[in-house]
Amino acid sequence: MTMDQEPDEDYMAPPPGVDPHEGRELDLMLRGIKPLAYFSGPADRVGLFPDTEFAPHVQSGRIVMQEYAKTRMLHGKARAYRDLFYALPSESGRIDALRTILSRSDTAWTVECDREIGLLLGYSEADIEAFIDHEARVEAAFRAGHWSRWPPADIRTANADIPGLDGVAPHEGRELDLMLRGIKPLAYFSEPVRTEFELPDAVFDPFVAVGRLVKGDFVETIRGEDIRFLWYALPEEKWRIEKAHAFCVAQAGRRTETEEDAYTLGRLHGYSDKSIARYVEQAGYVVRTP
16 A cells, blocks of 8 residues: 555454464464464563463473563663563474564564564465565555544545534544543553654643643553553543553453444543444444454
8 A cells, every 4th residue: 555545444454364373373383383482572461471371281392482581661661571482392493583583673673574473483475475465554554644534534524514523533633622621531542662653742741741631651562562552631530541541452452342342432532422323333343353
């Protein structure tokens, strides 16, 4: 997708072939199909790591395990991370090969790194190219600013005559104005840490400094990638940050979104039920399990 092209409505949804091993690593390894599995994230996020499932097979010698601890500085704060590797005994050399590639992640990452990692993890060339193509489409959409252009043009046009705040995504691009007027209690922005796309700290933070807004800034590892979650709330509504953040992280981890989710998160953000209902009805993708 070129920078001047409008993305399709579902450009964020992974296509067939992307992450076909996810959640199946142990089964594929025991069947001799997958030579290597890799898990990484904050050390205190126990649920990210499948120690319990893999442990019996490590003890029996069917699978080799190596783990490494490291500290990462994220937005000025040190955080303990854990890298966990599992390999078939005959393929244990892949662990060092993967660690070498990962060591380049902050300095010399290229699309070839993605290809090398995919091959080490046992993905087919077709799966790897599907992943690379998907990542390129998503990044192009972000860089072109299409993240802020939901809903698609036809939905925006259809709702252009809806008065007040009951249309589809009626707060989009108006978050700060609505918050300063006391209408919107919570705003949320998110981006992968590795991207160069800037979140609106510079616009919102002056109002945090004078006490008109409060801020929540978190980095979470979602399916192996560090994602920054940026929240702003009215001071009397700051409880919404913790609740909405926990909800978003849990939702991202299970890779599913339902109509009930749309209502829960929409209400936390201050959308009316009428607006949420229109969103659910017209967006179409809300009830989806990738």
